[in-house]
Amino acid sequence: MTVTENVPLISMQLMGKDYSVPSGLTIMAAIEYAGYKLVRGAGCRGGFCGACPTLYRRDDSHRIFTALACQTLVEDGMCLVQMPFVPLMTKPYELQTIVPRPNTLLQHFPEIAGCVACNTCTRACPQGLQVMDYIQAALRGDTKRAAMLSFDCISCGICSSRCPADIKHYAVGLLARRIYGKFVIPAAPDLSERVAELEAGDYQDVLNELVGMSAAELRVRYEQRSFEAVADGGETHSATKRYNSPVDPVDFQDEIEIEIER
């Protein structure tokens, strides 16, 4: 990054010490500008890995605010601390042996019964998820709703660091999504067909050919690649296009939800 002289400097406190940093930096960039080397509490720098939770205050509010350091711009008067890790210890479970019942999530995470619906978790979530609502869904055994509402969780753990009931929200959401994925949505027939093809060795020759290629030959092959066309013609498949929406995917339930036909 180039910092030119005409970028105004702002004052902030990093972990209790005063610094002047250029405005317009992310918190993470400001920490590095100030001379710190981040060996923990930094990861993808793209808002996906959840490794860089930050706690901060503004000089005009008594509140504690939370954010991801890589996604939030510094502000004048900010006082912040990096929170590289929120301890997560849960009772181990074996998904293969779980029998899904309405109280399965409660049995694995009995502390969710302590939720007082204060909604602090929701207000702390940098993803803007309805965290308290997915805990409440888990509490009443609505695994599907818990899975849907927690779909975009990046496990940064800020919710859990702020919860007065010490709930491990992101672990609850993860188990809800696992149970929903394993027991509720129907298995994709394409997947089992593809696994059978793989096990029959249908792709072994192609893979062997690729393994034997030089980097230059691979590059040529890569540049010549073609995508499968979708059935109705026109656009090619994209794994990410549909989900990389700034809008909460819960609003797009019809896209991500598979109803079981009965």
Next chain:
Amino acid sequence: MQIAYYPGCTIKASASQHEGAALAVLRALGVELREMEEWNCCGVVHSLTSDNLIRHMAPVRVFARLREQGANEVATLCDMCFNTLARANIHARQQPEQIVAMSVTSGGELSYDGGASVQHMLQILRDRVGFAKIRARVRRPLRGLRVYPYYGCKLLRPSEVGIDDPETPAVLRDLMQALGATVVEGSLQTQCCGAYHVVDHDEIVAERVAATTAQASVGGAEAIVLSCPLCHYNFDTLQPASDTALPVFYYTQLMGIAFGLEPGQLGLEEQQIALLPLLQQHNLIHAKGDLG
């Protein structure tokens, strides 16, 4: 008639038979229960510490969301939810400054003006539908079935939220008589079942359940009928296994039987103490194949 419906966690997680039966019975009476969206736990036990505001946030939030969703009234099946919500609502009306304090500590996202109310489903049945209409809907009267209505605490106490006379309640008696059943009454109908002592002192609960069922049996009752899922759990699981154990019905299940509804909707097999033998004995359902 349409009414917003607050199920509560217990109904969803461990008393689904009560809900299934209630939805079917109310539909038969022309009442549509519309489940609230994104409701949270009621808070379970009403906090008597009136200034511990975080303990009052859960029930207040239920009312706040009810208002956001455009309703002023919500019905619930669970006695505990009813009691907690009703008491929190009184609190909210009497001390609006506490709601303001909650709103401030929650970043301004919780506001409630005290303008909503909660009704127990038995109030809806008694005061809106009416026992005459219920009697008229009966297709298979519970003739000869002798039931002991058990009220417990949460429907009746404290009296500012109770739905009936705290000493001599009548709502379950009148409902059962409308269905054609014979009612056996006794002094222990309004005694607490022991409630959450089932967790740490289940001998207290077992003793109370034994005394109440003994009184019911001496009076000739063949079954207990009640409303509260916690009372149901205690009566269903803490009677010693024997031929003389009294089956425990939710009032909605008996309404469904009397209305001649499909027994498969009524969750009749989800109890510890079997309900079917008694119903078969009175010819209220047929032996096999009648469970849908």
